[in-house]
Amino acid sequence: MSKKTYINGVGCISTQKTFDTVFLEEAVVNHNENVLAIVPPAYKEYISPAASRRMAKGVKNGIVASALAMKDANVENVDAIITGTGLGCIEDSEKFLKSILDNNEEFLTPTSFIQSTHNTVGAQIALLQQCKGYNFTYVNGAVSFESALLDAKMQIEENEANSILVGGVDENGDYTTSLFKLAGRIKKENDLPSNVLNANSTGVVYGEGASFFVLENEKKDSTYAEILDVEIKNSLEENEVEEALILFLKSNHLEITDLDAVVLGFDGNSDSDSYYRNLSENAFVKTPQLYYKHLSGAYDTASAFALWMASKILKTQEIPEIIKVNSVVKPTYNTILLYNQLNGKNHSFTLLSK
Amino acid sequence: MEALKEELKNKIITTLNLEDIAVEDIADNDPLFGDGLGLDSIDALELIVILDKDYGIKLVDPKEGKSIFQSIETMASYISANRTK
Numbered sequence: 001m002s003k004k005t006y007i008n009g010v011g012c013i014s015t016q017k018t019f020d021t022v023f024l025e026e027a028v029v030n031h032n033e034n035v036l037a038i039v040p041p042a043y044k045e046y047i048s049p050a051a052s053r054r055m056a057k058g059v060k061n062g063i064v065a066s067a068l069a070m071k072d073a074n075v076e077n078v079d080a081i082i083t084g085t086g087l088g089c090i091e092d093s094e095k096f097l098k099s100i101l102d103n104n105e106e107f108l109t110p111t112s113f114i115q116s117t118h119n120t121v122g123a124q125i126a127l128l129q130q131c132k133g134y135n136f137t138y139v140n141g142a143v144s145f146e147s148a149l150l151d152a153k154m155q156i157e158e159n160e161a162n163s164i165l166v167g168g169v170d171e172n173g174d175y176t177t178s179l180f181k182l183a184g185r186i187k188k189e190n191d192l193p194s195n196v197l198n199a200n201s202t203g204v205v206y207g208e209g210a211s212f213f214v215l216e217n218e219k220k221d222s223t224y225a226e227i228l229d230v231e232i233k234n235s236l237e238e239n240e241v242e243e244a245l246i247l248f249l250k251s252n253h254l255e256i257t258d259l260d261a262v263v264l265g266f267d268g269n270s271d272s273d274s275y276y277r278n279l280s281e282n283a284f285v286k287t288p289q290l291y292y293k294h295l296s297g298a299y300d301t302a303s304a305f306a307l308w309m310a311s312k313i314l315k316t317q318e319i320p321e322i323i324k325v326n327s328v329v330k331p332t333y334n335t336i337l338l339y340n341q342l343n344g345k346n347h348s349f350t351l352l353s354k
Numbered sequence: 355m356e357a358l359k360e361e362l363k364n365k366i367i368t369t370l371n372l373e374d375i376a377v378e379d380i381a382d383n384d385p386l387f388g389d390g391l392g393l394d395s396i397d398a399l400e401l402i403v404i405l406d407k408d409y410g411i412k413l414v415d416p417k418e419g420k421s422i423f424q425s426i427e428t429m430a431s432y433i434s435a436n437r438t439k
Binding site: 103 | 370392
């Protein structure tokens with residue numbers, strides 16, 4: 001019989017103060033910027049100055065988020081580390097490429113090259129924890145985190161590992177965000193202030209962050225939720241989403257009416273938010289609906305922030321006003337569905353229960 | 355020579371991201387590796403690039419590095435004697 005997968009510890013570094021807080025009580029929506037920066041923790045409490053001097057912020061955030069998750073789960077080591085990232089260590093990639101151009105392909109220094117690979121975060125976490133087990137990084141656009149989560153869930157189900165650290169991490173790089181602005185992927189300054197729920201312009205407010213989770217095969221006092229299922233669909237038309245969702249729920253012996261809340265990935269892009277809007281105004285009209293990218297910003301692994309949020313809700317049974325889409329409430333929150341997509345591609349469904 | 359030593363200290367702090375160290379914390383004869391500043395092999399590569407890029411010195415014999423990079427004093431002496439720019 002396959003093992004169940006429990007979230008026993010969480011850690012989140014984001015564009016909100018999500019460390020040293022209870023649950024988004026200090027959250028603030030920033031309508032006036034189109035690229036949001038993380039609220040940095042005190043890195044020195046987690047990483048020695050000698051180790052941190054070569055690390056870009058994404059690596060440091062991943063290390064701190066994973067340390068928070070492990071402390072929360074009260075574990076000192078894990079069997080595997082699985083990371084999802086859309087752009088990897090883009091800051092050091094930019095630095096290295098700029099150095100190639102500036103120095104006419106001469107005088108290349110090793111540090112930024114070493115730190116520029118996508119698997120740097122997972123590798124540095126493993127080095128610090130002396131974890132010599134399975135270490136894998138998924139780079140699959142907006143389903144990078146879900147790919148990591150699915151791998152972790154299958155490994156626990158198949159008894160390949162008892163405990164796994166899984167996370168999603170992305171950082172903003174100045175040059176990359178300038179290209180995203182040129183390409184229209186980031187909202188234009190003229191279209192600010194932004195309104196994620198009722199967008200009337202294209203592009204998104206970009207963000208960055210790192211969210212890590214300790215998954216284990218046994219329920220503990222620290223357990224937040226059980227991960228019932230994760231499904232990835234690379235391509236779905238707007239009119240196919242509801243049916244795909246119903247089939248996903250059915251395969252878990254559930255119907256839409258069984259859901260106590262749904263977390264939708266509204267990102268304020270008027271070109272593709274209709275995917276969420278259709279569900280919000282029809283299938284989920286009687287379900288408590290939540291959103292998060294107005295707090296976290298949009299980035300490839302922002303859905304890891306959503307999992308952090310849903311885990312907190314299941315444990316605390318509280319939903320902060322700042323994440324509510326509608327006013328529907330339930331007496332208890334036992335089953336939550338997360339749905340995310342990016343520009344009509346890379347759809348993911350993640351199902352949690354208390 | 356004193357100006358060069360000061361320059362080297364600043365370059366090392368900036369290039370190697372030694373966030374908690376100031377120029378005054380590095381004595382001219384402090385060992386750069388091991389017990390002194392605690393630099394490692396990746397830093398050694400960065401120092402070789404500084405010599406090449408900023409002073410026009412190409413180290414052809416890696417064994418030379420050990421004596422050249424012993425301290426700020428030894429680095430400055432070697433640069434003064436061999437710099438091409």
